[in-house]
Amino acid sequence: MSAATELTLQARYPRNVEDLQRIEAQLQRVIKRCLPSTVALQLGRSAGSGVIVNPEGLILTAGHVIGDSSRSVMIVLPDGRKFTGKSLGANHDIDAGMVQIDNPPDDLPYTPIAKGTELVAGQWVVTTGQPGGLIEGRAPPVRLGRVLFREDEVVCTDCTLVGGDSGGPLFNMRGELVGIHSSIGPRVTHNFHVATTGFENSWDRLLAGEVWGGHLSDEMLANRPVIGVSGRTIQGRCVVVKSIAGLPAAKAGIEDGDVITAIDGKPIDTFEELSRIVFFQDPGATVKITYERNGVNRTVSVKIITADEIERE
C-alpha cells in the first residue's frame, strides 16, 4: 500500500476525489485478493458463509452457522467448485466456529488472518458473504464500511449484513481477515462481527472440535424439529396430552388423548421415544404416525416443522 493511501485510510474521513480514488483502488485490490476465499456453507437445510484461511482448507465461520461439531458441510467457492467438509469446534460465547475441507486441492484460495490488534474505530473494512444464501450467478456481494465501535471481541460496522451472511468475512484494507459476521440490529449501522482475535484465544479448542458456551441452546431450541404435541408416558404408552391446534399433528387429525403407537412403522412405547425420533428429523420432512383412538388404529402423515415456526403461527 502506498504511503498516500495509508494516510488517506488513517484520516478521519476522505476530503476530496483524490482521497476517494485511493480508497477505491485499494478496495479493488482487496476484492481481487480476498473474494475467491469467501465460501458458502450448507449444513443440511441451513446455509451460511465462511472464509478459507489457509492452504490446507481451514474455514472460519460463525458458531451458530455450524451449531455443533462433526457435521457434514458442503462448501461452495465463488468459482463454482464444491467441496465436502466437517464442522470442527464452536465457541458459542463469542459465536466463533471452524470447518475443515476434506481433501483440499493444491490451488485453494485463502486469506490470511491479520496479526495483532486491529479494528479500531473509524477503520475502513470490506465485507463479503452470501446474503440470502447462495444464489446462482451471483458473486459474493462486496460491501465497504467502517468500524463504528468495538467492545471486546464484538465489532460493529456499517457494512450492511443480512441472513446468510453469517460466518462471512470482514477484511481490512490490506486484504487480511479481521472478523466474522455474527448478528444484526434494527438499523443499517448495526452489523456485528466477531474479531479474529477472539478466535485466537479459542484456536486449539476449536481445531480439536470442542463445542462450548452460551447461545447454542437458543438457536438449537428455535430450530428443533417438532410436530406440535405435548404428552406423557402413561403405563407404557405414549399419550398425547395436548395436540396444539393449527400445528402439523392436529392438522393430520391427532387429538388430545390419542395414543401414539408407531412412527414410520417403528413401534414406540414412551413419549421420550417420540421426542427423540422427532428431534432427529429434518424440518420439512414428513413422518408416518400411527395412533390409537377408541381401540382403532390409524396412520397419518405429519409434517415436521421447527419450534420457531410455532411461535409465529
Added chain:
Amino acid sequence: MLAVLALCILGTCRPSALAQEAAPGFTPIEQERDVPFGLDQLLVPRWRLADGPHVRAAFRDVVRNASHSTARVRSDGKQVALGSIVGADGWILTKASPLSGDVTCRLKDGRTYKADIVGISGEHDLALLKIEATNLRELRFSSKTATVGSFVATVGTQRDPEAVGVVSVPGREVPPQPGVLGIQLDQANKPLVVHVFPESGAERAGVKENDLIIRINETPIPTRVELIETVRKFNPGDRVKLTLERDSKTLTVEATLSGRFPGWRQSRSQFQNSLGGKLSVRRFGFPDVFQHDTVLAPNQCGGPLVNLDGESVGVNIARSGRTETYALDVQTVTDLLFDLRSGKLAPRRPELEAAKITSPAQ
C-alpha cells in the same frame, strides 16, 4: 448508564421449497437477545460513517454536474422518485411503479413542471417523462461499466449526494417474485372471488365478493388455475387491470399487487431485510441490473448513479433489501431510451382499453 440493544441473530438461511422463488426463504424466526453495550454505540461520531455527511462531502465535485441533470419526481405532492434528465428538451427517466396521479418534476434550480408519462417499460420498471422545458443539462453517461468495488454516488439536487456506496455485484438477472392480489377463489375451477382480504391490492381496487374475474390486462382468464398462474407472473408493485363481471355487468379496475398476503407474518428473510429502512414495492424481477451497497429510501430511486469521474454508470431502479440496491446499467438505459421515446412503449390509455374490452366485437 448502560444501553441495551435488542439484537437479532443473523441466523442461517434455508432454501425455499418453492423453486420459483428468487431468493431462498429463511426460517421464520425473530430471535432476540439482549446484548449490553457501553456508551460507545450511542456516541458514534458522524464522520466515522462510510455514508456519513463528511464522507459524502468528499463527493461534492463528483456530483456537481450530474446534480443539474437530476429532478425530484413528485406524485400527488409527495416525492416518489428521483429522475435523470436524458434530453435537453425535457425528457426525464424515472422509476415507473411509484408514479400515480398528477406527476410533477422539480429541477435543481427550483423550477417545477407538470410531467406527462410518454413511455413505460414494465419489464425494467422504467418510465420516460416529458416536461415542457428546454435547454436542460443532459446527463453524461460513462463509457465504462461499473466494476465491483467502484465508488458510486446517488445524485440528488443538493450540493452533496443523497447517499454513497460501492458496486457489490456485476450485472445479472434478478428473477421475479410472485405478486399477490389478496383474494380467495371459489374451489370450483372458475375465477370467482369468494373473499377479499382486507388491506389487499384487490380490496383497494374495489374488488368485491362474488365478482368473476374475466381478464387480467389483455389476457382472458377462463379458469381459477389460469388466474393464479397469470397473477404470479407479475411482480409485487405491478399494477394490473382486472376486468370483472358483477351483477351481469362488466367493469374494469386497476389493482397493485403486493408481495405477500396481507396479515401473513413476514418470513425471517423479509423481517431481516426490513431492518434499517423501507424497501421499494417493486424490487424483484429485472432482466439486467448491477447491485450496489448504497442505503437508499425507495423515493431516492430513479435518478442517476455516478462514478468518481462524475459520469453516470446507471440509474437506480430499486431498493431491494438490507444489503442491496439495484441499478440499470448505461447500455440497458440507452437501449430502452430509444423505445421509450419512439412511442413503442407508450403507456396504455385505460379509457380506450376499457372501451375495447366491453365492445361486443370483442
